[in-house]
Amino acid sequence: MNVDPALRDQMLAAIPSLRAFAISLSGNVDRADDLVQETILRALANIHSFQPGTNMPAWLFTILRNLFRSEYRKRRREVEDADGTFAETLKSHPDQIGRVEFREFRQALAQLPAEQREALILVGASGFSYEEAADICECAVGTIKSRVNRARSRLAKLLAIDNVDEFGPDHATRAVLMRHDT
């Protein structure tokens, strides 16, 4: 197989983000890596249809998403990890985000409809523009925008339930205040 080294480098560079997206779709690291592998093979087999100078990450994301969707349709339903997408990948979190908060966030994320979660991740985490995300999801830009908006407000609502405690200035201060109260 003859692949321009420059294209190969572009593919390599896109893989870390592609994996993160795959995990967000499948909720499982092993399946995600299989998806990435399939995506690479598919991309190599179709490399002639990639136009140099266009967006390699977006092209790969599109392939991966399509693979996932056709596979998903086949497998139908698998038990979703109750702890939510990304549960397995959790390790070192930035200090400013608490463990509890993180778990609640993942659980909230898992409650979003797949299309909303996907749109939110493409735009909010992968760093694609609305236009690029629309290309990847093969839908209108306006559709992506509304999915992202709905995802955001749904998440806000889910997380706001515990807002006072979880998002308040800090837990400890409140605890101290309460103690003084008695």
Place this chain on the structure above:
Amino acid sequence: MQPDAPAPKNASGLNREIQAKIGQQLRAIYDDVVQEGVPDRFADLLKQLDKPDKPSEEGRTE
């Protein structure tokens, strides 16, 4: 008397804070994976292309 300091119902302010938090957490979990870089498995897969040896029809499975 002291009003019971209600949570700022003032949606916009609170909302903005939550939205910022959402963005931050979203990127944090995503970047956890991104920072793992390219697993060997994929690097090897793409590196194989460098080798001039043509894959036989059947391919060889190890």
